[in-house]
Amino acid sequence: MWQVTDEFDRVLDLRRDGTTFIGDVDPGWSIGFAVNGGVLLAAIGRALGAVLDDRGHPDPLVVSAFYLGAATGGPFTILTETVRSGRTVSTAQASLRQQTGSGEQERVRATATYGDLNTLDDGQVRTTVAPPRLPPPDECVRSVNQVPGVDVPFVERLDLRLDPACVGWALGTPSGRGEMQGWLRHREGREPDLWTLLLAVDALPPVTFNLGVTGWAPTLELTAHLRAHPAPGWLRVRAWTDNVAGGLFEENAEVWDSADRLVAQARQLARPGRA
């Protein structure tokens, strides 16, 4: 159902059987032993897109995913259910599962509302925030595996260039500001699309690294809004937290395209890593 041109497209290359989809995710998309949440979100988005395209609603407008347990590299199944099919939007649900030694385990439960971004578009754009200010990609830092004691092959899968002002954590001198930003594109010349945006909203290192909290930050839930098809070229991603409190933090993300359009907004609730 999908033309496979690069590694990301391989994750999206799902085999459909009615409302069930079978896929395979390479362990190279992992952080430690756990597959990155954005990659799973993209696969789920793609599956629901296939189901709701049947109803004229191919584009995810809002996707909410609850992460129930770490997914590992290998085969997965996505069960889908259409919750409501309307005139301008439709809502559906997905359950991503994997077989384990102790039976099938649900990894992600997601709900999403889809529509047609081009049909919804009334031409009005009133964006009151500005794209992140970043040095050119060549003056940014290629993301390399800097998480102490954890193998992060994921960072090799994307062309991610972090703002040098945000990488002090990798040198033991975190900035003290809960922010992270950088440039993002696929490695093999593939242009960004809506599935890339679902990946991009969870592709940066946790913002808590800049607060001096190392250790990966497991996501409880992530909601992404996709607002426009991205223009070709680099994406810019900015992530920040306003509220680290009570053993939890929220991480906000904005994704801007090469035409300076805010193409995605997302927020997740996560638990700070253990130092």
Add this chain to the structure above:
Amino acid sequence: MWQVTDEFDRVLDLRRDGTTFIGDVDPGWSIGFAVNGGVLLAAIGRALGAVLDDRGHPDPLVVSAFYLGAATGGPFTILTETVRSGRTVSTAQASLRQQTGSGEQERVRATATYGDLNTLDDGQVRTTVAPPRLPPPDECVRSVNQVPGVDVPFVERLDLRLDPACVGWALGTPSGRGEMQGWLRHREGREPDLWTLLLAVDALPPVTFNLGVTGWAPTLELTAHLRAHPAPGWLRVRAWTDNVAGGLFEENAEVWDSADRLVAQARQLARPGRA
């Protein structure tokens, strides 16, 4: 299962039968013919809280609700399903339904992760945003029904005092800034709790009113993070949008308690009203 002391508690007074809950919402909680989304969210939160309290996880940490169609005043049923029960958090789902002339209709599909806010709390609070600056409640504007052509009994159900800087829309002179803020408390002396926060995140008039777009703004999805039990007294609620584009807008909300703590954060995706 609940001591009924005021009108809000009547909405939360659900009759439980296993995993199913039956309730009744007074038409006084409506905007036009549709019951306010925050009231439905509170009822759903209460039902899931009863289910997950059985597992030691009474407090909603994150709730995502997809609004499928307008609910009307009257009886409703909430079906629940526990998705995953873990050591520190559990995830469950809810479907709010109503009987209509043409059969049972699903109004809201919600998913939530619950835990124990007191157990999760590690004492760390690092909030980098500030509470809204508001004139005292007595110098703010009691919210009255100002939506042209629409009956909004909902505004009489709460003691809501809007910042005078945000009510130009009611006088035909919208501020041009997509912001809305004010004080909020229950009418009858009931102190705020986590269910109040679920109501509060969707209790202000749409921020688009201040952009000169009248007409109600239907919510597609709303995600709320509850971060602490609120202190007694007034709540302050601030809502704003950063991105009105492509026929959709996001509305962000913060709820602060009387102890200056950011107790809830929320974001919804909505469609601007038709002028």
